[in-house]
Amino acid sequence: MYDKFSRRSFLKTIGAAGIGSILAGLKLKAAEPNKPAEEQKSQMPQLPKRKLGKTGVEVPCLSFGANKADNQVILINAYKNGVICWDTAPSYLNGISEEQIGKFISRNPLSRKKLFIATKASGTKTVAEIEEKLAASLKRLNTDYIDLYHVHGSADPARLSDELKKWVEGAKKRGLIKFFGFSTHKNMAQVLTAASKLGWVDAILVMYNFRLMQDAEMQKAIDACHKAGIGLIAMKVVALSVEGLKQMKDGRQVETTEEDKKVISHFMQRWLTVEQARIKAVLQDERISCACVGANNTGILASNVEAVLDNTKLTEADFDMLKKYAQATCSGYCAGCAHICDAAIAEMSYTSDIMRFLMYHNSYGDKNRAKEMFRQIPQAIRNRLLTIDYSIAEARCPQQLPIAKFIAQAVAKLA
Numbered sequence: 001m002y003d004k005f006s007r008r009s010f011l012k013t014i015g016a017a018g019i020g021s022i023l024a025g026l027k028l029k030a031a032e033p034n035k036p037a038e039e040q041k042s043q044m045p046q047l048p049k050r051k052l053g054k055t056g057v058e059v060p061c062l063s064f065g066a067n068k069a070d071n072q073v074i075l076i077n078a079y080k081n082g083v084i085c086w087d088t089a090p091s092y093l094n095g096i097s098e099e100q101i102g103k104f105i106s107r108n109p110l111s112r113k114k115l116f117i118a119t120k121a122s123g124t125k126t127v128a129e130i131e132e133k134l135a136a137s138l139k140r141l142n143t144d145y146i147d148l149y150h151v152h153g154s155a156d157p158a159r160l161s162d163e164l165k166k167w168v169e170g171a172k173k174r175g176l177i178k179f180f181g182f183s184t185h186k187n188m189a190q191v192l193t194a195a196s197k198l199g200w201v202d203a204i205l206v207m208y209n210f211r212l213m214q215d216a217e218m219q220k221a222i223d224a225c226h227k228a229g230i231g232l233i234a235m236k237v238v239a240l241s242v243e244g245l246k247q248m249k250d251g252r253q254v255e256t257t258e259e260d261k262k263v264i265s266h267f268m269q270r271w272l273t274v275e276q277a278r279i280k281a282v283l284q285d286e287r288i289s290c291a292c293v294g295a296n297n298t299g300i301l302a303s304n305v306e307a308v309l310d311n312t313k314l315t316e317a318d319f320d321m322l323k324k325y326a327q328a329t330c331s332g333y334c335a336g337c338a339h340i341c342d343a344a345i346a347e348m349s350y351t352s353d354i355m356r357f358l359m360y361h362n363s364y365g366d367k368n369r370a371k372e373m374f375r376q377i378p379q380a381i382r383n384r385l386l387t388i389d390y391s392i393a394e395a396r397c398p399q400q401l402p403i404a405k406f407i408a409q410a411v412a413k414l415a
Contacts, residue, residue: 053231102142157194
């Protein structure tokens with residue numbers, strides 16, 4: 001258990017000490033860092049598992065987003081507590097995330113059979129580049145195979161070509177990957193709908209949260225994939241706003257607006273943090289196989305694990321509160337409907353990408369990653385970002401985003 005620190009006593013204490021300071025001290029059961037993980041007996045309940053589409057495999061319904069996994073402590077604690085589905089990428093910490101997982105496997109070789117590792121072909125355009133990226137990831141991860149290999153950041157259904165299908169079939173026959181999928185941050189409804197008709201995509205890592213639940217087209221696309229037997233892994237589950245850093249302390253939301261106060265107070269009465277409620281909202285959708293949530297310290301990991309282990313179900317009133325909060329704060333959240341921005345600003349197809357990079361910088365504190373991704377935008381376009389007229393895109397934006405303001409902020413922070 002959580003070192004004599006129950007969920008209810010934890011939340012009662014928040015009123016006196018503040019959620020940030022409490023979570024900073026909250027720890028999972030301490031692991032012995034120099035002792036192989038497979039030799040350490042976990043005293044924690046195992047996480048519930050769900051089928052990953054029609055793959056025949058079951059995975060824990062909570063996945064560890066390893067975008068900040070730069071040390072062994074967080075990996076050891078995740079493993080001990082049943083969070084054995086790890087999502088990484090070559091771009092996470094410039095390869096350090098994969099290397100840390102590889103180090104964990106080398107120290108705990110028996111763990112490999114239990115772990116379900118997903119990584120991505122970051123920054124690739126051709127099958128040859130995907131093959132090259134896969135070889136590099138296998139080496140860093142110190143493994144012979146990847147459980148789930150994603151084409152990273154796919155927003156164009158045309159990328160799911162016959163050539164890629166042939167490569168996937170070959171990689172599976174060679175034993176390099178078990179399952180194939182893709183991740184997508186934008187135009188999700190269109191891409192998911194296209195994938196549901198292919199028959200050879202095993203799983204999709206898709207941005208899905210209490211905000212995107214309100215989108216009817218997204219719901220149709222999720223349903224199509226579910227019926228097609230595609231495993232759906234939700235990411236960006238907590239759904240921070242572009243300027244989310246102003247609402248965060250020690251990885252948790254704090255009160256800065258009346259809307260914040262209402263939603264925090266509501267779930268406090270349910271003995272839940274807002275973040276726990278958002279995880280529960282996603283997992284209460286039985287079409288979702290797994291929620292991929294990041295954690296850069298064991299306190300946040302503990303809170304995420306408890307959200308899954310706790311049997312509390314969100315009520316209609318809870319979902320209504322999340323819906324109202326989503327509506328009230330929509331102008332600070334980019335929903336990834338890039339086709340609208342692209343059509344409005346023909347000369348600039350990077351608007352939603354820049355919103356995402358800014359979110360990484362502001363909300364997640366991934367400043368170096370955000371800057372690196374921003375630098376991948378062609379120099380000629382970066383030079384013109386402050387001269388483009390965004391008014392048409394702002395007028396069409398379903399979220400009513402002040403796009404010009406955020407682009408200017410991105411240039412100031414990421415250039």
